Amino acid sequence: MNGQKAPTASLFEHVGLQKxxxxxxxxxxxxxIHAVKxxxxxxxxxxxxxxxxxxGGLTSLLMVLRSFEDETIRRVxxxxxxxxxxxxxxxELIMxxxxxxxxxxxxxxxxxxxxxxxxxxxxxxxGHPDVLSxxxxxxxxxxxxxxxxxxxxxxxxxxLLIEDGALPWIVQNANNEAAPIxxxxxxxxxxxxxxxxxxxxxxxxxxxxxLVRISRDCSREDIRALARRTLNSSSTFRSEMRRxxxxx
Numbered sequence: 001m002n003g004q005k006a007p008t009a010s011l012f013e014h015v016g017l018q019k020x021x022x023x024x025x026x027x028x029x030x031x032x033i034h035a036v037k038x039x040x041x042x043x044x045x046x047x048x049x050x051x052x053x054x055x056g057g058l059t060s061l062l063m064v065l066r067s068f069e070d071e072t073i074r075r076v077x078x079x080x081x082x083x084x085x086x087x088x089x090x091x092e093l094i095m096x097x098x099x100x101x102x103x104x105x106x107x108x109x110x111x112x113x114x115x116x117x118x119x120x121x122x123x124x125x126x127g128h129p130d131v132l133s134x135x136x137x138x139x140x141x142x143x144x145x146x147x148x149x150x151x152x153x154x155x156x157x158x159x160l161l162i163e164d165g166a167l168p169w170i171v172q173n174a175n176n177e178a179a180p181i182x183x184x185x186x187x188x189x190x191x192x193x194x195x196x197x198x199x200x201x202x203x204x205x206x207x208x209x210x211l212v213r214i215s216r217d218c219s220r221e222d223i224r225a226l227a228r229r230t231l232n233s234s235s236t237f238r239s240e241m242r243r244x245x246x247x248x
Contacts (some may be wrong), residue, residue, distance in 0.1 A: 003151040026062045040080035049087035072236035078114035085119040095134030103141035117164040136184035167205045199236035
């Protein structure tokens with residue numbers, strides 16, 4: 001690893017960050033791949049993270065993710081973005097970017113495999129309301145994409161959010177006093193519940209009670225109706241509600 005960092009640091013010093021970032025847009029695929037790897041290595045060092053974002057590195061990495069089909073480039077770029085998210089000064093900006101990426105069907109798996117969901121969950125420790133709102137938005141976007149993919153038959157199996165341990169935080173914040181956070185999480189729960197394969201895990205994690213509360217008490221009629229419809233369309237939820245004598 002040290003052998004890799006030395007030439008990267010040397011390139012950084014001699015060429016400069018702006019030049020490296022400009023190479024991300026090169027027409028030569030090999031140059032692009034090399035530039036993305038250099039930026040990813042630099043992003044792994046805390047001392048460089050804020051500077052990369054200030055120099056437009058986040059914008060460049062997002063452009064790479066959206067514009068290029070090459071799987072290697074996308075994987076490395078997603079990892080670099082997740083690394084940048086670890087810097088407190090960058091958090092709100094990066095969380096907004098990751099939240100947007102979570103709504104992109106093509107990039108979901110790439111983002112998840114490179115630690116995007118864990119990066120989102122890792123940010124909740126900072127406690128800043130704007131950052132938490134972006135985390136909640138990212139989770140809602142991710143759940144919505146998953147639900148759509150499941151409906152279209154493109155995805156099977158449990159939600160990646162559940163697999164990556166996001167459910168406890170989702171349940172805990174479903175009734176957050178901050179309205180933007182609460183709305184995103186309420187929608188995320190509804191989208192997760194639309195996938196029958198998630199139902200048992202959601203019941204054991206306390207999400208059923210939150211869905212029932214949302215179906216009754218949410219101030220937005222469209223979300224109330226969505227929660228009711230979702231609960232009534234799931235045989236697992238209906239069975240558990242009968243057992244607990246809950247009416248929806």
